[in-house]
Amino acid sequence: MDDDVIIKRLVVGSLSANCYIVGLKSAGEGMVIDPGGHGQDIRRAIDETGLDITVIVLSHGHSDHIAALYDVQDRTGAAVAIHAEDADFLEGRGAYSSQFGISYPTPHPPDRLLREGDIIEIGDWEFTVIHTPGHTPGSICLLAGDRVFTGDTLFRRGIGTTLMPGSSRRQLIESIRTRLMTLPDDTIVYPGHGRETTIGAERRDNRYVRGDW
Numbered sequence: 001m002d003d004d005v006i007i008k009r010l011v012v013g014s015l016s017a018n019c020y021i022v023g024l025k026s027a028g029e030g031m032v033i034d035p036g037g038h039g040q041d042i043r044r045a046i047d048e049t050g051l052d053i054t055v056i057v058l059s060h061g062h063s064d065h066i067a068a069l070y071d072v073q074d075r076t077g078a079a080v081a082i083h084a085e086d087a088d089f090l091e092g093r094g095a096y097s098s099q100f101g102i103s104y105p106t107p108h109p110p111d112r113l114l115r116e117g118d119i120i121e122i123g124d125w126e127f128t129v130i131h132t133p134g135h136t137p138g139s140i141c142l143l144a145g146d147r148v149f150t151g152d153t154l155f156r157r158g159i160g161t162t163l164m165p166g167s168s169r170r171q172l173i174e175s176i177r178t179r180l181m182t183l184p185d186d187t188i189v190y191p192g193h194g195r196e197t198t199i200g201a202e203r204r205d206n207r208y209v210r211g212d213w
Contacts, residue, residue, distance in 0.1 A: 005125075006030065006049055007147075007190070013037025015064040018192055020149060023051040027123025031055045032072055033142070033149055034192060036064045039071030046076065055112075055120060057127075058082040059151025059192055060139040061089025067104040079111035081120065083131060086138030087113055114140060130179050134172020135160035141180065148199075149190045154180055156189070156197040159208045176209060 008021040013036040021042070023030020030051030035042050046053055053076040058066055061082060066089070073080060082090065090107050114120075116131040120142070130141040132153040139160070142149040152160030154176055162169040185200025202209055 008045055008049060010041060010045055012041065013064050013067055016193060017064045020190060021045055021049055024123040024125055028052055029054055029123050031057055031122055033057050034059050034065040035068040035072040037067045039068035042068055042072055043075045053078045056080045057120060057142065060136040061086035065192065069107040070105040073108055081112040081114050082110045083138030083140050084113040084115060086136055132175035132179050134162060134168050134175045137166055146186060147188045147190065148183060151192040154189060154202060155191045156194050157206050173208060181209060
């Protein structure tokens with residue numbers, strides 16, 4: 001299956017968030033994860049992959065991960081999916097909707113409200129929603145075989161910030177330890193900021209996972 005997989009990472013927006021275009025060549029179908037800025041670049045990258053984008057998945061509702069959402073929605077007509085507990089952020093009612101000084105057009109309401117265990121299908125490739133609250137109440141990760149897209153839950157040797165209203169360091173650490181560190185060591189981690197890593201590397205090198213912080 002690996003030869004059939006497309007995973008394209010773009011670093012977008014003023015806070016250098018990762019946006020992923022993910023899909024299968026054989027199905028000609030794909031999704032965008034976290035269109036956080038530089039909408040024109042995302043649209044160009046979608047065209048380069050040749051994928052028909054059917055869904056846009058948001059790992060959480062922070063502006064640096066959704067600022068180009070309206071633009072990508074308009075370009076693709078794709079459905080938008082976000083966890084139910086972060087859905088208000090798309091309507092400007094969330095506590096973080098205007099954080100970081102990032103301005104952007106208000107997106108359309110989400111088409112799908114995600115919950116723990118939901119499945120998102122791209123061709124015959126299944127992505128399982130893992131609810132990992134802490135960075136935001138509705139933060140999620142997407143598990144697809146030996147790959148996991150972690151948003152701002154887990155980074156290479158770091159974790160998402162918990163310095164904003166509604167976030168919780170205790171809850172975030174608990175989410176990582178009970179939901180992500182149960183995955184095999186060779187699971188590839190595609191984070192919301194920074195370089196790829198693996199679950200094994202973070203189990204060994206991430207001080208927040210080890211508990212020495």
